[in-house]
Amino acid sequence: MEEEKYLGYIKYDGPLVEDGLMDGRKQAQALMGFDSAIRYFIGKQAPDLQRLDFEIPVRIRKGSWEALIPETVAGWTQAGLGVVATAYLTKAAQKMAEKDFSDFGFKDIFRASLDGLKWFARIGKHMGDVSIRKFSDVRFDSSNGLIGIVNDQGDTLYVPKHVLDLYCQCPANILENVASNITHGRNLVIGSIEDNVLDEVTIDSSEKHIFCQDEEEEEDEILFAELEHGAEVVLEGEITRENKTSNSMGFKYNDHILTSYPEIGSIVQYKHLIFSQCRLYGRVSRLDEKGQFNARRPKLIFRHLEEIRGGENYDLFNQ
16 A cells, blocks of 8 residues: 655654653644644635635654644545545635636645744744744845845844745734643654655744743733623634633633633634634623622623634735
8 A cells, every 4th residue: 555645744752752642632732723723824825715624634653643634635535534525625626716726726725834834833933932023124035035034143034925924914823722732852843745855843842932822811800890791792803712622712802812602502613713803792701610790801702703804915024
């Protein structure tokens, strides 16, 4: 049997995973984070594919834990690696053909998405802060179509312009769920493979803080006192994460993450909105663990999420 080939992967390596083992909850978190990040980059290139319900195969072998995207990503039923929504793929392919994507297939979209994730890690490591989106003293390599960005140490990293444009629109916490598993003895590696050439970026424990934010800070005072229990609200913010176990999503509002729950149904229907700017329609809950209306941090019960379109013309070099 011919060995399966892959477009790329994320993996953890180091002494803590030398037997290919990792806590089940950490594995689930890594896969959900990888899934959400790949969907984000796919949506940026081909919005019609954003709702595609694909699976990510996991291979565990001695020395590492890996989640991989195979070259047969659009036909995993033959490879025995998962199931895709064939009818939706056909419909999306037709739409892509209408938009003159004849020379750009599904495999290219997934490869470019993996490249986007890899470059996000590489640029973040270079700058030391993923919140930096405006660059001064840039340098140009016009012959190769590259832009050089300079960090505080004076080092220059040359990046393809389309990659840098995408980076500047990318949510700062897009790697958080994956990077949160990094610790001493367990590094995160993001790799892509093209024409049998492997390109990897490694994030170790000294760099974890670049990609992880402390969202669950304790409140000494009541947060957003104006959001009273039972109040009907329309708020604008960013969907930061999902939690299928609690059927909740993170909603970043004025630099704080508020837990939000759909009034009816599962969060799965809103999965495609992760990392998107949205308008939330719902009501406030101050119900605490004791059943009293005294929670310092409000929760949101939403009946509708509406994506806010925009940001297409971000000025990369605006200072």
